[in-house]
Amino acid sequence: MILDSKTPDGPLAEKWDRYRADSKLIGPGNKRKFKVIVVGTGLAGSSAAATLSELGFQVDVFTFHDSPRRAHSVAAQGGINAAKNYQGDGDSTWRLFYDTIKGGDFRSREANVYRLAQVSTQIIDQCVAQGVPFAREYGGLLQNRSFGGALVSRTFYARGQTGQQLLLGAYSALNRQVGLGKVNLHTHAEMLDVIMHGGTACGIVTRDLRKGAMTSHFADAVVLCTGGYSNVFFLSTNAAGCNATAIWRAHKQGAAFANPCFTQIHPTCIPPAGDFQSKLTLMSESLRNDGRVWVPKQPGDKRAPGDIPEEDRDYYLERKYPAFGNLAPRDISSRSAKEVCDEGRGVGPGGLGVYLDFSDSIDRLGESTIRERYGNLFHMYERITAENPYQVPMRIYPAPHYTMGGLWVDYELMTTIPGLFALGEANFSDHGANRLGASALMQGLADGYFVLPATICNYLNSKPAINAEAAKESGRATEAQVKARLQKILAIKGSTPVERLHRDLGNIVWEACGMSRSGKDLPQAINDIRDLKQRFWETAAVTGHAGDLNMTLEKAGRVADLIELGELMCRDALTREESCGAHFRVEHQTADGEAVRNDQDFCHVAAWEHTGDDTEPNRLVEELEFESVNLAVRSYK
Amino acid sequence: MKFTLHIWRQPSNSDSGNFETREIDGITPEMSFLEMLDQVNMQLTGGGEPEVAFEHDCREGICGTCSLVINGVPHGPEWGATTCQTYMRSFEDGSEIWIEPYRAKAFPITKDLIVDRSAFDRIQQAGGFVSANTGSAPDANAIPIAKAVAEQAMDSAACIGCGACVAACSNASASLFVAAKVTHLATLPQGDPERRARVQKMIAQMDAEMFGSCSNHGECEAVCPKNISVSVIAQMNREYLRSVATSDT
Numbered sequence: 007m008i009l010d011s012k013t014p015d016g017p018l019a020e021k022w023d024r025y026r027a028d029s030k031l032i033g034p035g036n037k038r039k040f041k042v043i044v045v046g047t048g049l050a051g052s053s054a055a056a057t058l059s060e061l062g063f064q065v066d067v068f069t070f071h072d073s074p075r076r077a078h079s080v081a082a083q084g085g086i087n088a089a090k091n092y093q094g095d096g097d098s099t100w101r102l103f104y105d106t107i108k109g110g111d112f113r114s115r116e117a118n119v120y121r122l123a124q125v126s127t128q129i130i131d132q133c134v135a136q137g138v139p140f141a142r143e144y145g146g147l148l149q150n151r152s153f154g155g156a157l158v159s160r161t162f163y164a165r166g167q168t169g170q171q172l173l174l175g176a177y178s179a180l181n182r183q184v185g186l187g188k189v190n191l192h193t194h195a196e197m198l199d200v201i202m203h204g205g206t207a208c209g210i211v212t213r214d215l216r217k218g219a220m221t222s223h224f225a226d227a228v229v230l231c232t233g234g235y236s237n238v239f240f241l242s243t244n245a246a247g248c249n250a251t252a253i254w255r256a257h258k259q260g261a262a263f264a265n266p267c268f269t270q271i272h273p274t275c276i277p278p279a280g281d282f283q284s285k286l287t288l289m290s291e292s293l294r295n296d297g298r299v300w301v302p303k304q305p306g307d308k309r310a311p312g313d314i315p316e317e318d319r320d321y322y323l324e325r326k327y328p329a330f331g332n333l334a335p336r337d338i339s340s341r342s343a344k345e346v347c348d349e350g351r352g353v354g355p356g357g358l359g360v361y362l363d364f365s366d367s368i369d370r371l372g373e374s375t376i377r378e379r380y381g382n383l384f385h386m387y388e389r390i391t392a393e394n395p396y397q398v399p400m401r402i403y404p405a406p407h408y409t410m411g412g413l414w415v416d417y418e419l420m421t422t423i424p425g426l427f428a429l430g431e432a433n434f435s436d437h438g439a440n441r442l443g444a445s446a447l448m449q450g451l452a453d454g455y456f457v458l459p460a461t462i463c464n465y466l467n468s469k470p471a472i473n474a475e476a477a478k479e480s481g482r483a484t485e486a487q488v489k490a491r492l493q494k495i496l497a498i499k500g501s502t503p504v505e506r507l508h509r510d511l512g513n514i515v516w517e518a519c520g521m522s523r524s525g526k527d528l529p530q531a532i533n534d535i536r537d538l539k540q541r542f543w544e545t546a547a548v549t550g551h552a553g554d555l556n557m558t559l560e561k562a563g564r565v566a567d568l569i570e571l572g573e574l575m576c577r578d579a580l581t582r583e584e585s586c587g588a589h590f591r592v593e594h595q596t597a598d599g600e601a602v603r604n605d606q607d608f609c610h611v612a613a614w615e616h617t618g619d620d621t622e623p624n625r626l627v628e629e630l631e632f633e634s635v636n637l638a639v640r641s642y643k
Numbered sequence: 644m645k646f647t648l649h650i651w652r653q654p655s656n657s658d659s660g661n662f663e664t665r666e667i668d669g670i671t672p673e674m675s676f677l678e679m680l681d682q683v684n685m686q687l688t689g690g691g692e693p694e695v696a697f698e699h700d701c702r703e704g705i706c707g708t709c710s711l712v713i714n715g716v717p718h719g720p721e722w723g724a725t726t727c728q729t730y731m732r733s734f735e736d737g738s739e740i741w742i743e744p745y746r747a748k749a750f751p752i753t754k755d756l757i758v759d760r761s762a763f764d765r766i767q768q769a770g771g772f773v774s775a776n777t778g779s780a781p782d783a784n785a786i787p788i789a790k791a792v793a794e795q796a797m798d799s800a801a802c803i804g805c806g807a808c809v810a811a812c813s814n815a816s817a818s819l820f821v822a823a824k825v826t827h828l829a830t831l832p833q834g835d836p837e838r839r840a841r842v843q844k845m846i847a848q849m850d851a852e853m854f855g856s857c858s859n860h861g862e863c864e865a866v867c868p869k870n871i872s873v874s875v876i877a878q879m880n881r882e883y884l885r886s887v888a889t890s891d892t
Contacts, residue, residue: 057777073764075804076706135780137773137833139797146787178772185768245701279673285702389728455777503685547688555754558688
């Protein structure tokens with residue numbers, strides 16, 4: 007397998023325009039002859055489905071939720087970046103591009119990131135036209151806030167519910183197409199495999215989660231917009247339903263999986279309260295605009311935060327990174343929090359927490375201003391912890407949040423399987439080894455509204471003709487395999503709850519492949535995950551049957567896939583002998599604990615090719631060429 | 644903490660249902676209500692019994708998936724919170740808790756505590772949008788919108804589509820849900836060109852889905868996890884009257 011990024015020639019700033027100028031269009035009369043399947047209805051999926059339909063393609067869209075509006079993009083809080091430079095503070099397409107590629111620690115593809123920065127401004131225009139109620143200044147113009155990893159104010163937001171409002175915008179665009187009868191919407195439909203024929207993707211197999219029925223669906227192209235895989239860690243900021251089954255099934259059918267070890271730990275989440283905990287709740291990173299992060303200087307200082315005088319507090323981000331201070335990027339902030347907790351200076355139950363203190367901002371700006379900016383976040387915090395953050399500092403701790411890794415895609419967002427595309431968090435393309443805040447929403451919508459609709463024509467124009475009967479035959483075979491797997495899970499009849507197995511997986515991966523990784527721990531973790539896989543297939547408790555609504559069966563199928571993906575994450579982390587972005591190998595650090603990148607040997611994308619259930623995967627390499635930026639040592643000091 | 648749970652069990656819409664009583668122990672005040680139900684389900688599946696079917700996803704009060712009626716109140720006792728944001732510290736140790744699905748003709752029961760809320764999507768498909776094809780938009784700052792107007796639009800746009808308003812209403816009316824979207828888009832200049840057609844289409848679809856009329860009781864606002872004000876219903880009624888009274892729809 008060869009990884010050809012298909013990056014267009016020419017200067018960086020002209021590549022996207024040249025690509026569009028050179029690509030072959032499909033006439034309006036011919037577009038309706040092509041059918042596209044879109045899986046997932048988050049920002050990427052809803053925007054792609056709506057736009058493809060507006061252009062005239064036949065679109066079938068699938069979600070495992072009861073409504074497209076439930077996709078987990080809905081939970082993004084802080085905002086969406088765009089290089090509008092409405093604040094006149096020196097922003098530009100170049101600066102957003104550079105911040106993103108530097109934030110990703112120079113492990114992403116220049117051309118993709120530049121394109122992202124270019125289309126960012128159109129996204130804001132589009133969303134405003136849909137009626138997304140972004141925050142405004144008194145004069146009626148759009149307001150911006152700052153986010154980690156940037157020195158300009160370029161983040162657009164709708165209170166602490168930006169993801170919800172952007173998703174409802176994309177959902178409304180999708181609804182319009184459904185209402186017009188141009189998009190077929192399939193709810194409660196979980197994709198369980200890709201149908202392949204002649205080496206290309208020609209459809210998917212889905213299971214109706216309400217009735218258990220299995221169906222094959224065929225199309226000219228399949229677009230996966232199924233999100234990330236942070237639920238490998240069990241405890242993460244993801245929704246309970248988030249899973250990797252669609253991308254993992256695609257991987258097993260031949261799609262290379264890129265940089266699986268690049269997973270982001272978000273610095274500002276509410277710390278766990280006990281062993282029963284089912285998820286971790288994120289507090290938007292935007293809080294770091296006005297909150298100061300600190301811990302006591304002395305380990306074991308049990309005084310109430312208000313009783314600890316200034317001279318006994320360590321504002322460690324401001325101390326270590328004076329230029330960016332509390333707005334240091336996520337990976338650096340998370341690792342710093344772990345360091346101070348490892349030193350015994352953590353606060354709250356189990357010493358797993360640091361303070362995020364708003365008292366200075368409340369003194370400076372007044373409580374009403376803080377309430378206006380973050381009211382709903384403060385309210386959410388108080389609801390969960392029963393503590394009032396206007397009076398006592400919040401306690402926060404890092405939690406698995408976003409996965410930069412995902413299916414490998416070329417410049418056209420096509421995976422290594424012809425006809426199979428991956429958008430949004432499901433692909434690997436734009437964030438390198440670390441994603442900056444407010445960039446996930448930007449990428450999801452860029453891919454869905456603007457990139458895929460322009461790139462898919464190239465494939466559709468040149469795609470091989472597929473015999474419909476032969477494709478159906480492939481569909482029947484795939485469907486039979488999917489059914490057999492479900493029956494195999496139901497036949498285990500063990501007594502270990504699937505949730506228990508999932509928690510065990512999370513513990514293994516969190517310890518060995520979380521905030522820091524080592525050549526010593528990772529091989530052990532791989533062995534432990536293999537044991538766990540065996541334990542799953544021998545002891546999992548899965549009741550009921552496949553022809554009915556069966557939540558345990560759904561969960562079991564997803565956990566089985568997450569177990570395999572967890573192993574690949576550890577394998578990737580073990581092979582990448584460097585520290586970059588969110589991937590911190592303890593062997594590769596400076597004397598004062600900063601990451602040491604190895605551009606000599608690892609300035610590349612590692613994409614894994616599945617070779618069989620019992621054989622080792624192949625590690626493929628896409629060299630990253632930087633024509634426009636220097637590979638700088640990332641410094642936020 | 645320990646509780647006596649009365650949980651609604653119903654295999655499918657065509658079967659009849661009943662309350663099943665279970666004791667649960669070892670619950671802590673920090674647990675969320677859904678984490679308590681997770682414990683129940685772990686016990687059930689570990690013992691080879693079918694679990695209680697209930698819907699949930701984000702568990703942070705924004706996706707609108709969770710949907711229970713707890714002790715007679717949609718989303719339970721906490722004000723302005725979803726079921727997933729309800730914590731066991733809100734319940735008295737040793738008490739009985741009654742857990743039911745939403746009950747409304749337009750929300751048929753699928754299984755146990757799960758109902759079918761697809762009627763909500765169909766109402767949105769009828770008109771809950773601004774027709775603006777991708778790529779056609781002017782610059783985002785081309786139309787200034789007063790801060791107060793944007794905030795007002797945001798207040799009603801905050802609806803998460805959970806359906807608690809329907810479950811709380813004695814008429815099982817979807818007025819609060821529909822009015823929230825009508826108000827959001829009617830408040831903004833972007834929604835203005837289609838505002839008259841929109842309100843008519845959405846209300847027609849709401850009626851077709853067999854939701855009842857507004858009861859004027861205001862229980863919808865009382866249970867809304869996003870505190871959407873019942874005043875949006877008045878706004879919707881004004882929009883509707885204006886729409887039918889003028890001819891240029």
